[in-house]
Amino acid sequence: METKFFFPFLAYLSCGVFLGGLIYRFWVWLKTPVPLRIVLTPAPQTRAGVVKRLAGDIFLFPQLLQADRLLWVLGWSFHLLLLLVMLRHLRYFFYPVPVWIEAMQTPGLYAGYFLPVPLAGLLARRLITERGLYLSIWGDYFALLLLLAISLTGLLLSQYFYVYIVDVKAMILGIIFFQPINFQAPWLFTLHFLLVSALLIYFPFSKLMHGGGIFLSPTHNQRANFKQPYRNPWDFPVAYNPLNLFPPEKYQQVLGEMKAGEKKCTE
Amino acid sequence: MHRIIPVPKLKPGATRNQKCHPAKEKDMAKINLPPARLNDWKEVILKKMAEVLDKYRSVRLYLDICVKCGACADKCQFFLGTGDPKNMPVARADLLRRVYKKYFTLGGKVWGSLNEAEELSESLLADWYTYFYQCSECRRCAVFCPYGIDTAEITMAAREIMAAAGIATKYVTEVVAKVYDTGNNLGIWPAAWKDNCAFLEEDLREIEGVDIKFPVDQVGAEVLLVPPSADNFVNTNTMIGYAKMFHAAGISWTTSTYCNEGGNFGLFLNYYNLKKVNNRILEAARQLKVKKVYWGECGHAWRAGLAFTTTLSGSMDFLEIPYPVHICDLTWELIRKKAFKIDKTANDQFLVTYHDPCNVARAAGYFEPPREIIKATCNHFVEMPADTIREKTYCCGAGGGLLADEIMEIRLAGGKPRAEACRSTGANYLATICAICKANLPEVMKHHRVNCEVGGVHDLLGRALVLKG
Numbered sequence: 001m002e003t004k005f006f007f008p009f010l011a012y013l014s015c016g017v018f019l020g021g022l023i024y025r026f027w028v029w030l031k032t033p034v035p036l037r038i039v040l041t042p043a044p045q046t047r048a049g050v051v052k053r054l055a056g057d058i059f060l061f062p063q064l065l066q067a068d069r070l071l072w073v074l075g076w077s078f079h080l081l082l083l084l085v086m087l088r089h090l091r092y093f094f095y096p097v098p099v100w101i102e103a104m105q106t107p108g109l110y111a112g113y114f115l116p117v118p119l120a121g122l123l124a125r126r127l128i129t130e131r132g133l134y135l136s137i138w139g140d141y142f143a144l145l146l147l148l149a150i151s152l153t154g155l156l157l158s159q160y161f162y163v164y165i166v167d168v169k170a171m172i173l174g175i176i177f178f179q180p181i182n183f184q185a186p187w188l189f190t191l192h193f194l195l196v197s198a199l200l201i202y203f204p205f206s207k208l209m210h211g212g213g214i215f216l217s218p219t220h221n222q223r224a225n226f227k228q229p230y231r232n233p234w235d236f237p238v239a240y241n242p243l244n245l246f247p248p249e250k251y252q253q254v255l256g257e258m259k260a261g262e263k264k265c266t267e
Numbered sequence: 268m269h270r271i272i273p274v275p276k277l278k279p280g281a282t283r284n285q286k287c288h289p290a291k292e293k294d295m296a297k298i299n300l301p302p303a304r305l306n307d308w309k310e311v312i313l314k315k316m317a318e319v320l321d322k323y324r325s326v327r328l329y330l331d332i333c334v335k336c337g338a339c340a341d342k343c344q345f346f347l348g349t350g351d352p353k354n355m356p357v358a359r360a361d362l363l364r365r366v367y368k369k370y371f372t373l374g375g376k377v378w379g380s381l382n383e384a385e386e387l388s389e390s391l392l393a394d395w396y397t398y399f400y401q402c403s404e405c406r407r408c409a410v411f412c413p414y415g416i417d418t419a420e421i422t423m424a425a426r427e428i429m430a431a432a433g434i435a436t437k438y439v440t441e442v443v444a445k446v447y448d449t450g451n452n453l454g455i456w457p458a459a460w461k462d463n464c465a466f467l468e469e470d471l472r473e474i475e476g477v478d479i480k481f482p483v484d485q486v487g488a489e490v491l492l493v494p495p496s497a498d499n500f501v502n503t504n505t506m507i508g509y510a511k512m513f514h515a516a517g518i519s520w521t522t523s524t525y526c527n528e529g530g531n532f533g534l535f536l537n538y539y540n541l542k543k544v545n546n547r548i549l550e551a552a553r554q555l556k557v558k559k560v561y562w563g564e565c566g567h568a569w570r571a572g573l574a575f576t577t578t579l580s581g582s583m584d585f586l587e588i589p590y591p592v593h594i595c596d597l598t599w600e601l602i603r604k605k606a607f608k609i610d611k612t613a614n615d616q617f618l619v620t621y622h623d624p625c626n627v628a629r630a631a632g633y634f635e636p637p638r639e640i641i642k643a644t645c646n647h648f649v650e651m652p653a654d655t656i657r658e659k660t661y662c663c664g665a666g667g668g669l670l671a672d673e674i675m676e677i678r679l680a681g682g683k684p685r686a687e688a689c690r691s692t693g694a695n696y697l698a699t700i701c702a703i704c705k706a707n708l709p710e711v712m713k714h715h716r717v718n719c720e721v722g723g724v725h726d727l728l729g730r731a732l733v734l735k736g
Binding site for chain 2: 025028029032033034035036037038039040041042043057061063064066067068071075130131132134135136137138139140205206207209210213214216217218219220224226227228229230231232234235238239
């Protein structure tokens, strides 16, 4: 179809909802305090250690490797392949294309061939195993099917259906620089773009926020520096209980101090 | 991955009827909670839930970012022992998550039960009561979760929320009430505590011919020891171990009848009681004008003491050591300085293995001092399989307020992985530094027919110390 404003409108809508939703979710999480130190061994002592731990978490998924090797293979390869494919797509957003993005073209292409495989594996896991069937809800299946559809339509676009990518790039640059142009859209491209927009809109309202959430996970980002004090912003005093104090003369004295309002529990 | 016990098939509802007895009215009143379930429990619960979601980032975040991968599912000893799917950490958290989605998220209001949003009904509340008191808050699941989702935080939140509506268990609430009445979890009045200490002194004098003191309420002693009260009445060998250690090192020490309990059961109930119980430790230290406070062999005490004391109970700057320290730190330091004469052959009849209590392992990362003490006092030490110790340690089966007789089945099922791990080493003495573990593991070993004694680490020291009398 011939269009000028459809794709820009969809892009601005989906990116707007995505960014706005992300900011909102993070704002809600960030304004909620962490009252206590709930570290989880192995907990680092320094901020540098925390950075190292979180970096390890997002690049290697070490806990998953210990927990369930098959799931680690599926989950890690999916994330890696998705990353390579997305890096390859960056070519549409830059003119001229930087060298490092050009270098991503071949790895990204091959990654795209294999991307449906771990997705299908994860979906199968949720349909076949007893545990997967018990735990999985609509949101789990939807996310996987959406990603599967995006990767399959993308694969078809790059391999079987001819799309004049110079036109695509011009259209996308038009979106970025707020200068929409006329674009002849093949139906498969429209579908791919629609699915990606749906993913962006769905993202902030779903479990896909786990990507950002991990940085705020107290069990992973708190330091085990127990020699330093830690403050709870909403801490409140609790009443002092002087029962069975010793010796009897001390009990009377403390009771007197409590009645005079001098004694507080946190003193 | 080597599996110590196989993953069971799902048995829905297997433990649905294993419930703790409900709390007694007089206990609830003593601990600042409604005496019985309120008539408007649903409104109160939702209101408290909103408050908890605004106060604890962990609760809100962990309800949001779980991707239902199921990695945690077969890591919980209660699921492994019972097969009830709601004991899978992810499904346990889902019990709270369903209500969260229904009342607190846009998606839940739009999609409803399609995306697991559920109304807070009587039957869901019954499930909350059952399953949130079948979690020992040991956090083993958190170790295997890619984001560190801490199901214990969810369980604690659910218990706090239920407590606000007058719903709690008899075991947890009566123990907290006993602390406020008598200073400890077992309900031992000061006179009885002093009597028992005198009795132990007499015993040691008669049987071993050594004059060792068990001081109580000594103002001006150098050290305040806060043991679990069970060490003075049940695990007396541990108490004897402490006393012998202080005697051999020449350190003046005391216990306090105001606070002779490390084990903080407020940790299993709500913030108010967690704080109020923990405050007693520093208060006792101030009253007795000691220079140092040492936490004894108690798991929950060490988690609350180490991680929460400065937050809950104020600064420790009035002490010579202004941060929490464990008795094993002192003992190991003295062993390294060669302050003791030790005869390892006194423990030769034992093949010792060490059980990391869950809170000590995962909240405090405290692994080496107890092991070093064992190695210094015993000739035969063996470790259990690597994925059952240290931060992956299995709960004894009765932490988090689960040491109640009415859920014995759950306790024994939960302790099974630990029993099997112990069996695989052939050990006949399981050393550990937690009073709840010392209480549950003997039952667990007996039930699963593992021939292994359970005792403390200072017990072994007490046996091996050579005292000049």
